[in-house]
Amino acid sequence: MTRDARAGERPSLGTRGSAVVEEAETAHRSRLAWKEEQLRVWDLLQLTTPWLLLTVSTAIYFSWVLPHSGARFWPEAAPVLGLVVVAVLWVSLGHTLPLTRRTLRPVPAGVFFVGLLALCVALMTYSDIFLVFTVAGFFHAYLLRPWPLGVLAVLATSVALNGSAMSVWTRPTPDVLAEFTLIVAVQTAAIGVGILLTARSEPEERRREALVERLEAALHENAGLHAQLVAQARESGAQDERQRLAGEIHDTLAQGLAGIITQLQAAQRSAHVRGETDEHVTRALRLARSSLTEARRSVQALAPRELGRAHLPDALRTLTERWSEDEGVRAQVEVTGSREPLSPVIEVSLFRVAQEALTNVAKHAKASRVGVTLSYTGCEVLLDVRDDGRGFAEGAGTGFGLTSMRQRIRGVGGQVEVQSAPGEGTSVSARVPAIALGGTAEKKGKADR
Structure with a gap:
């Protein structure tokens, strides 16, 4: 099988793997959304029901029951108002705050x-309208553990509610007692079954939660492995081309630069003999030597020489400081997040983006300040180069440099975004997956856990 055929097969495998992961994540998110919606509605109901029932019963009592009874506020209604205030404090301290704080x-x-x-x-001894508030006891019974206490709470609430409504305590006739017993039994059984089922399903729900967490961690890990495989496939496909370029550079560019240095050295010696100082010859000699060093570095690893001595953050700082001295423009480098050694192909790509962006600033921006930010976010690495220069209109940033920058970052599974407007400077942002040194992906799940 030819190399082109193998390269053609790799994207299809990556596409199928990406589709499977995306489909699994979509189904997982749908299940979580449905479950979260149910829990959110139930939690909201538990939290607001006592307040709603207390508000309704109090409002009806003071606006309708009390005026129709002909009683005056003092002294008949004052104790009711005091009990309502106590109920407000009791519900706030014993129900609302613990639920909102999950304590x-x-x-x-x-x-x-x-x-x-x-x-x-x-x-209820003051007015039967507070039967409405008593219903809150049924809702709170679901919060009691173990479940027999919840059923007992339902029984107590039902006795208090129906005993007051049916005047069992004032006229306990046989018919009233029989009806009262039947209603309490049915009510307790109906609501108690719900409490029992909730308690029985809780262990299963916890196991399901644990399974969902493990599935989510596996999905994150698979996504990282997929990004790693894509990067490795692209790097493997480019290896033959790198070797070919390395041979051509060695046989042509490196030999030519070596000859240039020899000739410039001879010219420098001649100028010294005549007592003349040729600044241009000296500068050309320095540039030629630097180019030869870069060519030899390309033969070895096709990586910038700054990255041969340091990792990406230090290499970016060296590049920016040198650029700032040469161009006379203030430049600042900021690194955020936990620094991790990245795959050489990732570091080289980000370094070249910064290099190209700074070159564009020097050529076109006429900026007074430049900021370079490198951010490690766990699963991704972000590079941002921004300036306060003259900027450009939308659609104007289509030069070869920006196109090459986008192609380079797209080749490692990332993307580049350029934002600019006339008079408002330019921002070049690159986002790439955090493929760690040695081919292992930076796992987001590790940071989450």
């Missing part, structure tokens, strides 16, 4: 329920 514990929850039921009974 509700079994013993405090049981104490709150006893106090809540006592307040409901006290309020």
Whole structure:
């Protein structure tokens, strides 16, 4: 099989793998969204029900029941208002704050329920309209653990609610007692079954949560492995071309630069004999030597010489400082996140982007300040080069340099975004996957866990 045929097969394998991962992630997100919506509605109902029932019953009592009874606010309604204030404080401290802070514990929850039921009974002695508030006991029963306590709370709430509504305590006739017993039994059984099923399904729900977390971690790991395989495939496909270029550079460019240096050295010696100082010859000699060093570096690894002595952050700082001295423009380098050695192909690509962006600033921007930011985010590495120069209109940034920059970053699975406007400077942003040194992907799941 030829090299071109092998290169043609790699993208199709990557596409199928990416489609499988994307489909699995979409299904996973759909299940999580459905489950989160259910939990959100139930949590909201648990949180707001006592307040809603207390507000409705209090409003009806003071706006309708009390005026129609002909009683005056003092002294008949003053105790009711006091009990309502106590109920507000009790619900706030024993129910709302623990739920919002997720600090509700079994013993405090049981104490709150006893106090809540006592307040409901006290309020119902003044008016039956507070039967509405007593219904909150059924909702709080779902929060009690273990589940028999929840069923017992439902029974107590049902006895208090129906006992007051049917006047069992004032006229306990046999018919009333029979009806009361039947209603309490049915009500307790109906709501208690829900509490029992909820308690029985909780361990299964926890196992499902653990399975979902493991699946999510596996999906993140697969995504990292996929990015690693794509980068390795591209690097492997380019290896033969690198070897060919290395041979041509060695046989042509390197030999030619060596000859240039020899000739310039002879010219420098001649100028010294005549007592003349040729600044241009000296500068050309320095540039030629630098080019020869770069050519030899290309033969060895096709990587910038700055990266041969340091990792990407230090190489970028060296590049920017040297550029700032040559161009007379203030430049600042900032590195954020946890620094990790990256794959050489990733570091070279980002370095070349910064190099090209700074070159464009020197040629076109007429800027007074330049900022270079390198950000390690765990699963990705971001490079941003921005200036305060004259910028350019939309659609104007289509030169060879920007096109080459985009192709280079796209070749390692990343993307480049250029933002600019006349008079507002330019920002060049590159985003690439964090493929670590040695071919292992920087795992996002590791940072999450």
